[in-house]
Amino acid sequence: MKCLNDYRMAINGTELVPIMIGGMGVDISNTDLALVAARLGGIGHISDAMSPTVTDRRYKTSFVKNKVKLYKHTVGQTDKSEVQFDLAHIASAQAIHVTKTMDQKQGDGLIYINVMEKLGMNNPKMTLQVRMKSAMDAGIDGITLSAGLHLGSMALVQDHPRFRDVHFGIIVSSVRALHLFLRKNKILNRLPDYIIVEGPLAGGHLGFGIDDWQNYDIYSLTAEVSNWVKEQELDIPVIAAGGIFTGTDAVSAIETGAAGVQVATRFTITKECGLPDDVKQEYVKTDKDNIEVNTISPTGYPMRMLKNSPTICKGIKPNCESFGYLLDSKGRCAYIDAYNVQVAAHPGQKKIKVCDKTCLCTAMRKFECWTCGANAYRLKDTTHQGDDGSYQLPSAEHVFNDYLYSTDHQIALP
């Protein structure tokens, strides 16, 4: 019987163990988690979501404090167009975040950064360019373009000296999106080095509609995308993501045409993962009926999360002076609009509830939006429960090796 370790995946000439730990913002797939994947010969991701905030917390910088000082006067205003990021600050936060990670890298694996287009940061083009360039300067091995179509993203860094050396990958949920991406980028004479096909059981934002995600499955999507890639006579590895919970699932994905898998939910409860330990316990103990796909993300994408996520219906004041990562090119965010509707409907009321959208920057920064894959309810089967009711947190190495060596859907307990 085959196990995942029987396979290797090649990305741009580098032979790798076919496991990628997916990008999980904000700082959930952190440096420590990415380092384990690289040490074991696979690929780890850090995320560039809110990197100024992340470096403040980890490396005692003051990016958030300095931004807030500049924009105190816009607190309470609906129009946030003035609340701009300082591009030099973004560059230096990203440089710190990436350098501190890459300096510690060991082993034959790689570390990529997950870059979401939906983080418009009130100046989508320039802020994205700075984030990508700075990560490339700081020695990142690859950039995974996510949460968006990224039709112009690669062109933003085409003059960078590492443009042909850094690996680029795109996350898609359909052949259509991939076709569009390749057509728009043809002019660059540089293909992506890998394609991640993300199915509807993934954590984070979904590339499907709120009413149709149930109609898709990762194995059919993987077969569809990899067949299409072959038909186009392209030699690009396709990596399957979303709902791959055991090594046997991973082998099935490879048998349907994938070169490797991207996995995330199983790693959310590992010791190295950036979530606080009490939140990891919430993930591991969750039941199936506590997991929902909803539309509270201001990005407009459906998102899967635990129903007891503290951010749901919280109704806090928009926090764009500190964060503002989801502001579009006009300084708008759907949460601000939803918040203002509730304020107008409840005049004089100090505490209001906003249930149709959430302040996602604040929620992710405070680990109060518990996004997860559809299989999170199975996490309790991957570890031991102690006499006090709490669960043992496995190491990332244990989970990585379980994916590699398990057969017949067996899960090795830590």
Ligand SMILES: Cc1cc2nc3c(=O)[nH]c(=O)nc-3n(C[C@H](O)[C@H](O)[C@H](O)COP(=O)(O)O)c2cc1C
């Ligand atoms: C907690 C969590 C946060 C995530 N955040 C992101 C993100 O910031 N960007 C992204 O592209 N994907 C994100 N994802 C999706 C994963 O990278 C991955 O593709 C997917 O969850 C794999 O499916 P699995 O969780 O069933 O293994 C997230 C997933 C989880 C569980």
